[in-house]
Amino acid sequence: xxxxxxxxxxxxxxxxxxxxxxxxxxxxxxxxxxxxxxxxxxxxxxxxxxxxxxxxxxxxxxxxxxxxxxxxxxxxxxxxxxxxxxxxxxxxxxxxxxxxxxxxxxxxxxxxxxxxxxxxxxxxxxxxxxxxxxxxxxxxxxxxxxxxxxxxxxxxxxxxxxxxxxxxxxxxxxxxxxxxxxxxxxxxxxxxxxxxxxxxxxxxxxxxxxxxxxxxxxxxxxxxxxxxxxxxxxxxxxxxxxxxxxxxxxxxxxxxxxxxxxxxxxxxxxxxxxxxxxxxxxxxxxxxxxxxxxxxxxxxxxxxxxxxxxxxxxxxxxxxxxxxxxxxxxxxxxxxxxxxxxxxxxxxxxxxx
Numbered sequence: 236x237x238x239x240x241x242x243x244x245x246x247x248x249x250x251x252x253x254x255x256x257x258x259x260x261x262x263x264x265x266x267x268x269x270x271x272x273x274x275x276x277x278x279x280x281x282x283x284x285x286x287x288x289x290x291x292x293x294x295x296x297x298x299x300x301x302x303x304x305x306x307x308x309x310x311x312x313x314x315x316x317x318x319x320x321x322x323x324x325x326x327x328x329x330x331x332x333x334x335x336x337x338x339x340x341x342x343x344x345x346x347x348x349x350x351x352x353x354x355x356x357x358x359x360x361x362x363x364x365x366x367x368x369x370x371x372x373x374x375x376x377x378x379x380x381x382x383x384x385x386x387x388x389x390x391x392x393x394x395x396x397x398x399x400x401x402x403x404x405x406x407x408x409x410x411x412x413x414x415x416x417x418x419x420x421x422x423x424x425x426x427x428x429x430x431x432x433x434x435x436x437x438x439x440x441x442x443x444x445x446x447x448x449x450x451x452x453x454x455x456x457x458x459x460x461x462x463x464x465x466x467x468x469x470x471x472x473x474x475x476x477x478x479x480x481x482x483x484x485x486x487x488x489x490x491x492x493x494x495x496x497x498x499x500x501x502x503x504x505x506x507x508x509x510x511x512x513x514x515x516x517x518x519x520x521x522x523x524x525x526x527x528x529x530x531x532x533x534x535x536x537x538x539x540x541x542x543x544x545x546x547x548x549x550x551x552x553x554x555x556x557x558x559x560x561x562x563x564x565x566x567x568x569x570x571x572x573x574x575x576x577x578x579x580x581x582x583x584x585x586x587x588x
Contacts, residue, residue, distance in 0.1 A: 275317050312379070386424045434458065484534050519544045
């Protein structure tokens with residue numbers, strides 16, 4: 236290592252605290268950008284290059300650099316989005332939020348050979364805009380931001396950890412197989428985005444049918460059940476009455492855990508749920524009053540409505556004690572507790588008759 240390289244390394248030791256401060260500022264800005272864009276982020280990886288790594292870089296490429304500020308990847312961040320099309324949305328926001336060094340930045344999606352597959356990501360070399368509150372000197376430091384999808388991230392990790400980052404030296408058969416796999420991952424990326432869009436469309440269709448009270452034939456799944464529990468006027472009115480027994484505040488929770496119990500009760504469609512509400516609401520409210528009031532609850536989960544309807548269904552349809560214990564076992568996974576709950580339900584049913 237020559238004198239210039241040693242000087243740069245010493246400069247890094249003195250200025251490392253600035254990079255650490257900048258790291259936190261940029262990290263928080265990226266978090267905020269993702270929230271503004273409505274993008275769900277898998278992770279934001281961030282690191283400052285270790286002294287040993289920087290020394291190695293200087294030994295290999297020291298001729299390129301005259302000062303510490305010439306090195307653009309001492310601070311690096313990688314934003315991993317769940318979906319490939321979210322990379323575009325976030326990239327546009329990054330271009331607006333930060334000063335971009337276009338001469339050093341690269342969109343690998345545009346430069347990959349048309350016949351090849353590989354790590355498709357956007358790499359920006361940036362500096363932070365001075366908003367008047369930025370600590371002195373940070374605006375001069377360049378850093379790297381990568382954006383990619385979760386599947387692209389997996390590719391990058393595998394490529395790095397398996398040592399396949401370069402095509403040279405890899406056996407031909409292995410290189411070909413690796414390239415084929417990369418193609419499959421690209422297709423998977425597209426399909427995950429399509430699935431997300433289809434789920435969003437399905438959710439909107441189910442929502443409209445439930446609001447219009449036209450959802451009888453819709454099958455029960457995690458989407459339809461949550462939409463029904465949240466937007467069905469009858470179910471919400473039923474839940475409000477339960478909450479009024481102890482003036483409890485109701486908080487919303489996904490009803491997905493009840494899908495197995497509903498299937499056990501042979502409830503397959505939203506229409507089946509509505510029938511269960513009509514047939515069992517009276518008994519369910521009496522069971523709820525008997526259970527909730529003595530407990531003095533001030534917070535009640537929204538799924539309580541389903542719970543008490545299921546309990547009333549067990550009594551009204553005259554399920555045996557053994558069958559009722561089997562029902563409780565679905566959630567408790569404990570035979571002793573399940574039988575205890577079954578006996579408690581039967582005792583309550585006898586008391587309120």
